[in-house]
Amino acid sequence: MSWFPWLFTLWSPSALSLLLLNAMDRHTGLEVVQAIVCSRWGVPINKSLSQDGDVIIGGLFNLYYKRSAVEHGFTKLPHYEPCTGLELESLKNAYTMTFAVEEINRNSTLLPGVKLGYRILDSCASSYWAQQVALSLVGGGAPSCNLTPSTPRSAAHGQPGETAAGQPVPLLIGTSSSTSTIVVSRVLGPLSVPLISYLASCPCLSDRLNFPNVFRTIPSDIYQAQAMARMAIRFRWTWMGAVIVNNDYGHLAIQAFQEETRGKGVCFEFIETVLKGTIVSDASRVALTIQASTARVILVFCWYTEIKEVFLELAKINVTDRQFLASEAWSTSDDLLQDLDISKVASGVVGVAIRSSTIPGFENYLRSLHPMRRPDDTFLREFWEKEFGCSLGATQSHAASLFPAKGSSQKASLPLCSGTESLEGLKNTFTDISQLRVAYNVYLAVYAAAHALHSLLSCPDRESSSENNSSTCSSPKHIKPKELLQHLNKLNFTTPQGDMFYFQGADIPAKYDLVNWQETPEGSLKLVLIGRVDGFDLHLNESAIQWSTGSNQVPVSVCTESCPPGTRKANRKGEPLCCFDCIQCAEGEISNQTDSLHCERCPSEFWSNAKQTACIPLQLDFLSFNETLGITLTTVALSGAAVTTAVFVMFLCYRQTPMVRANNSELSFLLLLSLKLCFLCSLVFIGRPSVWSCRFQQAAFGISFVLCVSCLLIKTVVVLAVFRSARPGAGALMKWFGPGQQRGSVCLFTSIQIIICVTWLSLSPPVPQRDLGFQGSTVTLECAMASVVGFSLVLGYIGLLACTCLLLAFLARKLPDNFNEAKLITFSMLIFCAVWVAFVPAYISSPGKYTVAVEIFAILASSYGLLLCIFAPKCFIILFRPEKNTKKHLMAR
Template sequence: MVLVLLPQTVCKGAIVKCNIGDPLAFRHKYFQSGNLTIGGIISQIFIFSNQITFERHPSQELDDEVMVLTQTYQHILALAFAVKEINEHPQILSNVSLGFQIYNSHFSATWAYRASLELLSSQGFTPNYKCDMQKNLIAVIGGPSSNIFLQMATILGTYKFPQVAYGSASVTHNGMQTVLLHQMFPNGEHQYRGILKLLLQFRWTWIGVITLDDDSAEGFVQKVLPVYTRWGVCYDFIVKLPQITFSSGITGMIQDSFGILQVIMKSTANVLIIHGEIHTIMVLRMLNHLSEFEDTQMKIKGKVWIMTAQMDFTSLPIQRNWAIDFIHGALSFAIHSEELLEFQKFLQIRNPYSEKEDGFIRDFWKQTFLCEFPTSIIDQQVGKICTGEEKLESLPESIFEMRMTGHSYSIYNAVYAVAHALQSMQSSTLQQRTMMDEGRWKLLNQHPWKFYYLLRDVSFNNSAGEKVSFDQNGEILAGFDIINWVTFPNQSFQRVKVGKTDPQTPSDKGLSVCKDAITWPSRFNQALPLSLCNDNCQPGHSKRKKEGEPFCCYDCPPCPEGKISDQKDMDICFQCPEDQYPNPEQNVCIPKKISFLSYGEPLGISLAILALSFSFMTVLVLWVFVKHQDTPIVKANNQNLTYTLLVSLLLCFLCALLFIGQPVKVMCLLQQPAFGIIFSVAISCILAKTITVVLAFMATKPGSRMRKWLGKRLTNTIVLSCCFIQACMCIIWLATTPPFLDVDMFTMHEEIILQCNEGSAIMFYCVLGFMGFLAFISFTVAFLARKLPDTFNETKFITFSMLVFCSVWLSFIPTYLSSKGKYMVAVEIFSILSSSFGLLACIFSPKCYVIVMRPEVKNRSLLIRRN
């Protein structure tokens, strides 16, 4: 926590001399420079007595022994360096030089309030009492802890003194105390938004959160974390770090530390967000050091730390040799800064023997280089002597960094901002006239709030070439750098810039990170760490929330049948497009194959060969009957009906070929009507044959009148009437709901069925029903006439053929309805071929056998004699 005060002096050449902070607590001088003196409060410089305590009431005295946080000594040097540059730059402030005072707040509200009150008095500790004008306050630079701003604003805001904060401020801009506050720390919303984008970019949705036990951290938990939750981030734990104490509460602090350590190491979260202040790293180092005394599994290594920009590397002298490898691979947000080479040169020439005005350097030097400054010849014989030849650049970064840190860079810019505001005041015509007439800056002394407006309008380019300006809320217009921490065995580390946030760009592009430049903790072997409550749901599965667990924890059941998920962690599975189907793993959609009964597959070839073979057999039978047309066995039972039946059976076999091949519109229109009409002709011929046989035997009886019905007229009437009825039904079918080319995408899982749709199932079954009716009549008549003499009739063969025919088509219906796709077509073709072949074999095979194999039987006289 740092407060830096900017009082003004009006006597040219005057040097303000005072001790740092409370003279009872500090035994140091301060930097002296020029006419205008800058003073302030810095509490990163930890001052301890032999009892070692962080908080001490101002009335309590401290011994001369001092412990200095060596890393924050750079903040003082950044302040001195900025003052030195400004004083050596005559174009910024002419005829005026700057100086400063430093106060320590000890992370204590008591010390912060006391220092703020001291700034309001000219001598000692008498608020509102000013006996001279030697220490007139212009502005205060404070930081980096957030609590100190509210504490100092409570006092200084009442007197309307401008304040510049170089750390994050947890206060809002709606109170009288904070309206005069300027922040060198960018808007914290940009940082929190950047952390969220970082989590989402790396898909870290299962994290742990560690905070301090203060108001700033409470605001982070109450306001920021719920926003992260809405974006799909959830938390394994949220814990508070123990309060740092070195007094009677040390036992409780250690117990709390072990409790936090167990929570961290038992957590399955690989990413931890730590919201802290500049001294938080000291607490983390303590936790890591405590883990060395426990089981190796308790060490806090192998976690990816995401640290806020308020934090920085600090350590106590007793932590000098403690391991720092636990932060290897960590990511931290940092105030954007540029390299100042002149500052490094300024550090390189520091020497405890030549820098007489630096009241901190000897304590810093002793603790840094572990040496002593001898005060006598006896002292020179004991321990290591500080020669002054030691070099700061030889120190590891864990002790002192040569490169200006983000907080030091903010202090540097804060001093320049105040200087440029003073320059604006100095150039004012009214102020120039006041100075000339009165010899003092009474106007600013009486109205310090006017300096606030000059400070708010400041805009300049610093020595690194970076523009510095404030927005309407008094916050610096800047972004954050994303730093990757790389540690080395010699207690050194390197801050590698791997990204940045830019508040000027759209929110969806405000974060840029170079993933390849990041060094991850050694545990991950340079692979991108995963931080999930459970493994990702792989493609082919979907997320299902676990009862009683955070929403980031879920099961991964497989997708239901017919659905897929093609990405990881999908909430629901989805259906494939109609022309695609899921693969066995259910993670991709495969285009469906177009399916139809083709000549290129074994089933289609087999049926086609079978149809052609039966057709050839039918032609052969027809040739045999034509060749032997003069024989009694051919002439018996109406020769023309026999030829008509054979031709219709031939067409039945060839009709089956209409069902094979890729369906087209014409084929669909012809298939069922042709099948129905041709089969009706065949069955009507059989019916006519059966009726003719029955009538012929009835006509042989004496006095029978049935003889007049015998002849071609009856058979032709039967055949033509049956065909006419079937043809009429087919015409009505084609005229109303004709068959059409159909694409069925749903019946088969992996196929698109290209088929001919009957159009009207009623008409289709009416056609089949009429054929069945004719077959039933034929079967009935043949069955009744089965006992007629065998030589002169074929009723037994017709009976058996009709039995085969009816059996085929009765089994066809359930088989057809239970089949899918091209197999429905195959069932119908097989029924056509088998029923047709049944008629051909049962009726004509006995006759062909007699004609070919028993030619003597076909003689009419022999037949009569046998009878």
């Protein structure tokens, strides 16, 4: 709001202060200032409500609100006509002040021996008239340009008496707007005259440097904005609209709201402004904006007159699904609550309201008011005649002198009052005390003034006549506003309602009511108390709220639905922070909160669950006998062992036949035994790895295969030796390859492998270890090779024997014989070598438990290759070609 900067272009506060402080006396200075003011702004209504007393306090109320329209052509100095239209709510507030003063005067302990008086004037909702009447009150004069402060007047109720008008007031209660309070404070600040406002809520007034003489019984707007922000956060309204009045009230409030919600994820889709002078076009624009918006909750910081126009426009276009959050400026407006045209639009409004309280005895006081008992109360006369539609003829002549001529002619046409009219059964804004909000602030302001006066007028020891004590006492007739200001700053008392009251600088502790507009059977709206604000604490009864939807379900107003646990928020480029996408957390990452900004990686040995909401211990994974792969490999291994056993039994049964005897039956049986061990050793690799299983499986594998390959190598060497011995001079060769030498050679080759295994397993054996390298919900339990050298030596030794056997078998493949076993050994060793050459890269690249499966597959494949290539042809001849199982056939070339 512009605090009327042009006001100070006519004369600045500093110039005015200089004038006031340099005047010969206080009255003379104020007369000069009043003359300047009157020359610019004319004369306000010459009416007052006053009561004589030892100490007079002043009151400023907006008793009239309809200002006459005056065109300013900028060709002469501005002039304003007095305003009309009695404001009943303000009139009730004024009588609250009179009631509080009379109640204090009846209190024998608060101001003993001191009668408190008052002088109440109308400021006409205008900062310039508020300034003029404030100057007249402080100077002790009348608000008239043609009267001096010393002009004698009749002492009467309703017309300033000699004492009431002539005695300057040391303290003012008012005004009812921040603008007027700022203007009046700047004028009266150099005089240190305290100003206690009951309705000025601008945060700027908390500045003690610029406004040292201002106090107020209403909290700063900062607190109501913070309370509304906490409600938005509580109900998770992250996507809102705002309608504010285009002045400091609206802009400072929305700024405070945004500061309170900063970092809490609350965004505004729009912030629309309205102004009283252009409200028709503004209301239409705002209504269309609300209709087009996706925000379901609308924050409103403006006066009831502006929001009423907006509501009417919304009703025209049938927008009834918005939830409005109201500021205290309109949250308790009867004008809105009783308007049936906007009831559908405004239903469910939740707002912050000035706290209400009861004032015992005030209702009886109001209803007992009567013009007969207060004949000079012009405000009561006007209210009475307007309310009852009759004229108080007994005092017609006196009333005519107070009203304009037009008003007098209207009164003359009214019938005379019968005298039986009473406020006892009357129901209107004036007599309604169910919600005493601003009135209670006025009540508190009067008591604050009284307690400050009590503190100022109290002496530590009234019976002592010492100069020290007498210097601390003030006389009611010589109260200095500056001293009263000091006592207000230190004020601390208990109200008649039992509440602690004190000022924190200019402010009182923040206390508000939380209200809700609920539908009534008649179609209008009623005000329901749903909670309160006490400082920073928000006490809210959510179950008592009836929302705009007509239910108890809290409205949802978000740009994007909240991201559930297991996802994270990803902002959309170029859009507000409240508009985002929900991205699923990657595997191994979690988010366990709603609207999480980041996904957190699980610690080692933990993995995310299926929903990515919690880290769970990794499941141990190993090749077990229960899974499909384990069952398959076990079946293949046992089948191989069974076939080998069957071949062994067959050879044992046919051991006397040429086919068995011709191919070194002893080594054949030993070879079958080693093959069976090869098949069975693969089973050791299946199952949960343990310390002993890790050691045994590699040893069993290495020794079994060396035994197998050693038998084949010796068989091949014997074949070569037999054919070499048939040459002349080579007969002695066979003595080196007799049965004993064959068995010894097999044992020698096998012993070397045993020594390698024992050394390896003694120095650095494989141990069970959890493999975290493979990302997943499981951790592989495997036998880790602590020494790659040991494993390489085992494989390398097997490979050396296999390659040697392959080479010798390849050389012996064409030896003349009808059944040359060297050919079978060649094919078998080719398969063996091919399998183990392919094993190395497959073993290295296989993840987790599949490493073990690759090794088992290599063992089984090579074992089956040896079994089938060497023994299958022999078994076929033994079983299905017995005619070829003869010495003659075998020896044939």
